Amino acid sequence: xxxxxxxxxxxSSFVVGLALAGVLGTAVHVMAQRLKDVQVPDTPLVLKAQGxxxxxxxxxxxxxxxxxxxGPGGHITVxxxxxxxxxxxxxxANVPMVMVHGATLTGKSWExxxxxxxxxxxxxxxxxxxxYVPDQVGRGRSGFNQAVFNDVRRSSVPAANLPxxxxxxxxxxxxxxxxxxxxxxxxxxxxxxxxxxxxLSKQGxxxxxxxxxxxxxxxxxALSDLANQVNGAVLMGHSQSGAxxxxxxxxxxxxxxxxxxxxxGGCPTNYTDEQINTLATLPILVVFxxxxxxxxxxxxxxxxxxxxxxxxxxxxxxxxxxxxxQMLSPAEMSIRGNSHMIMQDKNNLQIADLILKWIDERVxxxxxxxx
Amino acid sequence: xxxxxxxxxxxSSFVVGLALAGVLGTAVHVMAQRLKDVQVPDTPLVLKAQGxxxxxxxxxxxxxxxxxxxGPGGHITVxxxxxxxxxxxxxxANVPMVMVHGATLTGKSWExxxxxxxxxxxxxxxxxxxxYVPDQVGRGRSGFNQAVFNDVRRSSVPAANLPxxxxxxxxxxxxxxxxxxxxxxxxxxxxxxxxxxxxLSKQGxxxxxxxxxxxxxxxxxALSDLANQVNGAVLMGHSQSGAxxxxxxxxxxxxxxxxxxxxxGGCPTNYTDEQINTLATLPILVVFxxxxxxxxxxxxxxxxxxxxxxxxxxxxxxxxxxxxxQMLSPAEMSIRGNSHMIMQDKNNLQIADLILKWIDERVxxxxxxxx
Numbered sequence: 001x002x003x004x005x006x007x008x009x010x011x012s013s014f015v016v017g018l019a020l021a022g023v024l025g026t027a028v029h030v031m032a033q034r035l036k037d038v039q040v041p042d043t044p045l046v047l048k049a050q051g052x053x054x055x056x057x058x059x060x061x062x063x064x065x066x067x068x069x070x071g072p073g074g075h076i077t078v079x080x081x082x083x084x085x086x087x088x089x090x091x092x093a094n095v096p097m098v099m100v101h102g103a104t105l106t107g108k109s110w111e112x113x114x115x116x117x118x119x120x121x122x123x124x125x126x127x128x129x130x131x132y133v134p135d136q137v138g139r140g141r142s143g144f145n146q147a148v149f150n151d152v153r154r155s156s157v158p159a160a161n162l163p164x165x166x167x168x169x170x171x172x173x174x175x176x177x178x179x180x181x182x183x184x185x186x187x188x189x190x191x192x193x194x195x196x197x198x199x200l201s202k203q204g205x206x207x208x209x210x211x212x213x214x215x216x217x218x219x220x221x222a223l224s225d226l227a228n229q230v231n232g233a234v235l236m237g238h239s240q241s242g243a244x245x246x247x248x249x250x251x252x253x254x255x256x257x258x259x260x261x262x263x264x265g266g267c268p269t270n271y272t273d274e275q276i277n278t279l280a281t282l283p284i285l286v287v288f289x290x291x292x293x294x295x296x297x298x299x300x301x302x303x304x305x306x307x308x309x310x311x312x313x314x315x316x317x318x319x320x321x322x323x324x325x326q327m328l329s330p331a332e333m334s335i336r337g338n339s340h341m342i343m344q345d346k347n348n349l350q351i352a353d354l355i356l357k358w359i360d361e362r363v364x365x366x367x368x369x370x371x
Numbered sequence: 372x373x374x375x376x377x378x379x380x381x382x383s384s385f386v387v388g389l390a391l392a393g394v395l396g397t398a399v400h401v402m403a404q405r406l407k408d409v410q411v412p413d414t415p416l417v418l419k420a421q422g423x424x425x426x427x428x429x430x431x432x433x434x435x436x437x438x439x440x441x442g443p444g445g446h447i448t449v450x451x452x453x454x455x456x457x458x459x460x461x462x463x464a465n466v467p468m469v470m471v472h473g474a475t476l477t478g479k480s481w482e483x484x485x486x487x488x489x490x491x492x493x494x495x496x497x498x499x500x501x502x503y504v505p506d507q508v509g510r511g512r513s514g515f516n517q518a519v520f521n522d523v524r525r526s527s528v529p530a531a532n533l534p535x536x537x538x539x540x541x542x543x544x545x546x547x548x549x550x551x552x553x554x555x556x557x558x559x560x561x562x563x564x565x566x567x568x569x570x571l572s573k574q575g576x577x578x579x580x581x582x583x584x585x586x587x588x589x590x591x592x593a594l595s596d597l598a599n600q601v602n603g604a605v606l607m608g609h610s611q612s613g614a615x616x617x618x619x620x621x622x623x624x625x626x627x628x629x630x631x632x633x634x635x636g637g638c639p640t641n642y643t644d645e646q647i648n649t650l651a652t653l654p655i656l657v658v659f660x661x662x663x664x665x666x667x668x669x670x671x672x673x674x675x676x677x678x679x680x681x682x683x684x685x686x687x688x689x690x691x692x693x694x695x696x697q698m699l700s701p702a703e704m705s706i707r708g709n710s711h712m713i714m715q716d717k718n719n720l721q722i723a724d725l726i727l728k729w730i731d732e733r734v735x736x737x738x739x740x741x742x
Contacts, residue, residue, distance in 0.1 A: 035600040040420045044460045047416040050493065051483035053409055054573040059541075067538050070581070071547065071669045074540025080573040082479065089415045106512045108453065112422035122421065140512045141477045143576030146536035149520060153533035162524040165517035167438050169445025170430075176442065202425040202451040205514030210441070229406040298442045 037196075038116040045122060046089040052141075055081045055134070055222040055229070065154050066147035079214060081222035082107075082141035086121065087130040093365050095257050096130035096230045098223060102239025103265075104167050104207040106140035107133040109238065113344040114199035120343045123352050129359075132226060132233070136241065138213040139205060145212075163212030170201050176296040177340040178289065178304065187291055189337030191345035200341065209240070216247075223248035227255040234363055236260040239340065243267055249282055250275055258283040258363040260355060263340050265301065267311035273321075280323030283362035285355065286311045289338030289345075290331040304340065324362065328354060408567075409487040416493060417460040423512075425451045426505070426593040426600070436525050437518035450585065452593035453478075453512035457492065458501040464736050466628050467501040467601045469594060473610025474636075475538050475578040477511035478504040480609065484715040485570035491714045494723050500730075503597060503604070507612065509584040510576060516583075534583030541572050547667040548711040549660065549675065558662055560708030562716035571712065580611070587618075594619035598626040605734060607631040610711065614638055620653055621646055629654040629734040631726060634711050636672065638682035644692075651694030654733035656726065657682045660709030660716075661702040675711065695733065699725060 057080030064073040084107060088094075099121065101109040110133050111119040124131050135142040151157040168176060171183045179194060180186040186194050209217065223244060227233040232255045235245035242264020249256035259282055261267070267286070271279070292305040301307065311327070318325040330338055330351060338345050345351065428451030435444040455478060459465075470491065472480040481504050482490040495502050506513040522528040539547060542554045550565060551557040557565050580588065594615060598604040603626045606616035613635020620627035630653055632638070638657070642650070663676040672678065682698070689696040701709055701722060709716050716722065 035424060035597075038420075038422060038424055040458075045418040045421060047418065049409075049411045050416060050457075051409060051490065052479055053406060053483060053487070054570065057573050059572075062538075062540070067540060068535040068578075068581075070537045070671070071539055071543040074542035075572075076538050076540060076575055077569070077572040082573075084482075086421075087411075108423055108512050111455075112424060116424070119422065135512070141479050141506070141576065146538060146577035149533065149536055149577075152523060152530050153535060155530055159523050159526055159530050162520065164439040164524060165520055166441045167433075167447050167517060168442055169433070169438055169447060171445035172442040198448070199425065201430075201446075201448040202428050202453075204447055205512065206517035206520075207439075210439075226406075300441070 038112055039118070041118065045126065047086055047125070048089045048091070049087040050085065052082060052084040055083060055226050056137075056218055057081075060145070060147075062147050065156065066150050068146070068150055078143070078145040079137050079218040080142060081134050081137050081219060081226075083132050083134045083226060085130065085132045086125045088125045088128055091125070091128040091130055094128040094130070095359065095363050095365065096132060096233040097124050098132045098134070098226055098233045098235050100134060100219070100223065100235070100237045100241040100244055101136065102241055103209070104204050106135045106203070106205055108140075108203050109341075110343060113193060113348065114196035114203070115193035116196075117193075117348070120348065120352055123349055124356070127352075127356055130230065132230065134219070134222070134226070136209065137218040137222065138208050144208050163208050164210065165206035165208055165212075166210055167204050167206055170197070172297045173197075173200070175294050176298050178291045178294050179339055181294055187337060189290070190339065191289075191337040191347050192339040192341060193344070193346055200344070220244060220247045221251060224251040224255065228252055231255070232257045234258040234260060234359060236262060237264065238262040238343070240265050246279060246284075250278060253278050253281065256282055258359060259285070261286045261311065262342060263288055263304070264307060264311060266307050267314040269310065269313070271314075271317075276317055276321045276323075279325075280318050280321040282323075283358075284315075284318065284323065284325035285328055285358050285362075286315060286325070287328045287342065287351070287355070289340060289342045290336050291339075328358070330354070409483055410489070412489065416497065418457055418496070419460045419462070420458045421456065423453060423455040425453055426597050427451055427508075427589055431516070431518075433518050436527065437521050439517070439521055449514070449516040450508050450589040451513060452505050452508050452590060452597075454503050454505045454597060456501065456503045457496045459496045459499055462496070462499040462501055465499040465501070466730065466734050466736065467503060467604040468495050469503045469505070469597055469604045469606050471505060471590070471594065471606070471608045471612040471615055472507065473612055474580070475575050477506045477574070477576055479511075479574050480712075481714060484564060484719065485567035485574070486564035487567075488564075488719070491719065491723055494720055495727070498723075498727055501601065503601065505590070505593070505597070507580065508589045508593065509580050510578060515579050534579050535581065536577035536579055536583075537581055538575050538577055541568070543668045544568075544571070546665050547669050549662045549665050550710055552665055558708055560661070561710065562660075562708040562718050563710040563712060564715070564717055571715070591615060591618045592622060595622035595626065599623055602626070603628045605629040605631060605730060607633060608635065609633040609714070611636050617650060617655075621649060624649050624652065627653055629730060630656070632657045632682065633713060634659055634675070635678060635682060637678050638685040640681065640684070642685075642688075647688055647692045647694075650696075651689050651692040653694075654729075655686075655689065655694065655696035656699055656729050656733075657686060657696070658699045658713065658722070658726070660711060660713045661707050662710075699729070701725065
């Protein structure tokens with residue numbers, strides 16, 4: 001299948017340069033997105049505050065070699081979580097949103113879309129919600145623990161000790177993110193802005209979370225701590241982090257005002273009855289796009305329909321325990337063609353409005369004023 | 372010296388936990404900065420636009436193994452540069468600022484300070500300038516090329532092929548960033564917010580730019596392209612990137628409206644007369660803090676005074692060619708105690724005002740309206 005995919009891929013106009021380059025490993029320059037492609041809103045954004053900070057982190061002592069041999073050994077911080085935030089003027093009574101990205105991605109997922117439209121980060125702010133966007137521990141501005149890589153370089157530990165770094169090829173993104181069944185063969189109703197698919201490719205970063213961050217993932221505790229620091233939040237995860245809000249909520253249910261699971265890779269099947277009873281007290285929304293039967297090309301998840309069905313089973317179990325969990329499947333509301341990157345789809349604000357409506361109906365206002 | 376440093380370091384109250392932990396590699400939780408420590412400005416921030424985008428990037432083809440074995444091989448983008456931006460309402464006539472971070476850091480350098488005060492990113496926006504903050508290629512949200520790490524893991528290339536990842540220990544940061552001659556021994560007049568030095572530690576990320584990004588560093592071309600896309604900019608670098616504005620300007624002098632070199636690791640000594648003549652047409656400001664004679668503890672740069680003197684020599688050469696380069700040394704204006712992280716110092720806005728004054732005097736307004 002791969003050679004067929006690549007053959008099709010090479011007929012795409014945007015990879016003519018790649019076909020000319022020919023050999024494995026040869027690099028050609030990607031056409032840069034021009035800043036002029038980024039749209040300017042009609043009205044200004046008025047912020048009470050914006051900035052960034054860190055949650056969590058541990059001090060570890062490392063040798064000069066583990067620190068890369070530029071200076072002497074000593075202590076560094078690892079496993080901290082970077083968070084960028086925007087607080088709208090006049091939005092103190094509205095529940096804050098925490099938006100966590102998926103595998104091989106960073107907080108960029110929620111910012112300006114690949115084709116230059118407003119991301120969910122700004123849109124939820126404009127709708128009155130403080131918004132907090134982390135980079136997962138191990139990625140982006142949160143960094144990772146580099147010691148083992150330098151240890152292997154100096155042959156003090158075997159290469160087999162290295163965790164792997166994951167990235168998805170542009171070719172596998174097409175079926176896996178459900179833009180089309182194959183590269184350059186979009187679904188007729190696809191909502192993803194496919195003229196800018198190369199800009200999505202630039203959002204990819206190496207992901208060491210499959211073996212290279214502690215277990216349990218420190219991001220879970222950091223999300224719970226973040227919700228606590230803002231006096232309660234709606235926790236929203238996506239894809240690999242889609243189920244993170246459930247785990248973070250179980251660490252401190254009182255501060256999880258609502259959980260939004262956007263296209264989760266899977267929903268846990270092994271919760272105890274006690275855990276289910278806790279989660280049943282929380283408003284939970286699971287969001288899935290269209291074309292879920294598409295074969296992904298990824299061995300560990302043959303189709304997203306399997307993830308959908310697993311989450312539906314969790315919803316059913318929560319409902320039986322008195323919970324108010326529900327599935328949001330726009331395709332069943334005649335909103336067709338949404339992809340795995342639903343927050344970047346052409347109708348991303350329409351989907352955001354559905355989530356905002358659910359928040360208005362199910363999630364309480366804040367009783368404790370934010371600072 | 373190192374054991375003496377560490378002995379002193381261990382007397383610091385904030386590392387009592389570390390001393391108790393005792394053994395190499397043992398991790399203890401760092402006291403988390405509370406979000407409540409982050410200050411809220413008195414007046415709202417009114418933005419015409421904010422968001423993020425990428426500059427540059429190349430497509431490369433990689434094998435399934437190089438991509439981490441989760442999906443099939445194919446193409447990915449590498450060497451792109453992530454840029455976050457804020458454009459103030461009514462700031463179209465003012466020259467945009469591009470702020471590039473130094474080694475082992477990310478764009479976070481310019482955001483909220485470790486002790487929760489306003490960063491230069493927001494301050495320059497509030498002073499009317501559009502501000503663009505990249506993550507250097509190879510770091511943060513710009514990602515890096517992971518192929519060689521996965522190749523070594525699978526033993527298809529030798530471990531010696533690995534580039535090293537750099538981080539600075541907290542102990543070496545004290546003399547190297549000139550907070551004090553030794554850990555926990557601050558200069559009496561230190562301007563760095565040392566109660567929050569652990570928050571600076573969290574800003575550290577592994578840095579692969581010493582061997583793990585292409586040469587020349589793609590960040591240089593990306594900075595030049597960014598300046599072009601915004602119709603001209605003041606390019607500001609710091610530390611490792613302190614001289615990047617010079618290199619970016621030589622790629623497209625017309626779009627470099629001004630160059631600000633903040634605590635550059637060094638200034639080039641090998642420019643041709645033609646290059647000097649080009650740079651002599653541009654407003655150039657070099658900024659250095661205090662206590663430059665402090666031994667750094669880093670072999671490649673025994674003191675920052677050497678960097679200062681090298682940059683003074685470049686300024687002299689530019690002046691002889693008719694240039695208007697100048698040194699800004701606040702210590703010689705009776706503003707004492709500024710550190711290497713001058714944009715985060717307690718008097719960071721005072722220093723920013725000196726740079727803004729220089730911009731007003733030396734850098735022209737924009738004649739081409741921004742979009």
